[in-house]
Amino acid sequence: MIAAQLLTHFDRLADAPDAIPRLRRFILDLAVRGRLVPQDPNDEPASELLKRIAAEKKRMVEAGKVRKPKMIILVNETEIPFMLPTNWRWSQIAEIGLLSPRNETTDDTLASFVPMPMIAADYGEASNHEVRRWGDIKGGYTHFAEGDVGLAKITPCFQNGKSTVFRDLTGGVGSGTTELHVVRPLFVNPNFVLLFLKCPYFIETGIPIMTGTAGQKRVPTEYFAYSPFPLPPLAEQHRIVAKADELMALCDRLEATQAERETTRNRMATASLARLNAPDPDPATFQIHIAFAFNNFTPLTT
Structure with missing residues (x-):
């Protein structure tokens, strides 16, 4: 079922028991499988986008802005969970961005602090923040900046879908709970990354491999960074996010x-x-x- 068909039957579908939460999950699932909007053969293919990302990482390493990233292991065909449109590519979070980025700013800079309760679980719901001096929050917390994407890695926050694109940060930078995995996407729409992190496939696949004791289980970095990630062309990412936003607003x-x-x-x-x-x-x-x-x-x- 494509988005047009979904819209046609939206009101009727919404009357079913537990319908709207299931509709939200269905929208997320369609989004990451390339079934929410039509493909455009004129879009720059995802393979070219990956080349631009790799070139940008190389430039940043040579400029001394970041350390050389770990070698990316190509996604094995046996790991592919579902088929993608022809101009998409299987990638990994580690390939399309910078993992665990660090911020450099003066201690007196006003910045955002985000504890776990302020991170939203539902797609489209903005996360909140507190305003603090950077010098008070730069140590012992997870760093992020405007446009970075964070995933709650601890139970039950991961199972509940707590993840966010950090927006409207004071001073453009922030830190927060240590129970986060963070990526800084390069040439990739952060909201598409968020759609993936909240989709049923990613969460349901991640739950069985969480490590730790009951009540303190965590999603391993390897799962966050190196799981198969469905990458559409950049232009299609924007269309997917716009359509997902439209449908989620209908759900609201x-x-x-x-x-x-x-x-x-x-x-x-x-x-x-x-x-x-x-x-x-x-x-x-x-x-x-x-x-x-x-x-x-x-x-x-x-």
């Missing part, structure tokens, strides 16, 4: 409508019960109230 509106409908239903049920518990002295009116409650029993109670 449907949730609001459902909540309003639920509130109205509860008020009607309460009013009907009140009329039955305190009958109208007029027998004819009381009979009308009984008939209303009887005829609407299912919609009032389900």
Whole structure:
């Protein structure tokens, strides 16, 4: 089912039990499989994008801005979880960005501090931050900057989908909980990376390989950095993110409508019960109230 078909049946699908959370997961799944928007043969293929990323990393290493990254091992065909469109490529988070980046700024710089409770679980929900002096938060915490992508690596935050693109950071830099994996994408839309980190495939595949004791299990760096990552052409990444945002906004509106409908239903049920518990002295009116409650029993109670 492509996005157009999904939109056609959106309202009807949303009435099913637990529908909207399942719709959100379905949208994420379509996004990373190349089924949310049509492919454009005129897009620069992902293979060329990977060449530009590699060239930029080489330039940064030669300029002394970053250390030489670990050698990337190509994704083995046996590791490929699903088929991709022809102009996509299987890659890895480590290949498309810089892992665990560090910030350099003065101690008096005002920056953002992000503890785990401020990291959003739902796609489209912005994370919050506190404003602190960089000198107070630069040590002992995970660094990130504007546009970086962070993944909560500890249970139950990983299972709950806690991940974020760091936006609107004070001073453009920040630090936060040590329970984060962070990547700084190069020439890749950070929100597409976020779609992948929140998609059911990535989370469900990662849960069994978490390490540690119960209640303190963590996603290994190797899983975050070197798992197969479906890379679309950059132009398609932008289209996917725009369509995902559109559909998630529809989900938001449907949730609001459902909540309003639920509130109205509860008020009607309460009013009907009140009329039955305190009958109208007029027998004819009381009979009308009984008939209303009887005829609407299912919609009032389900």
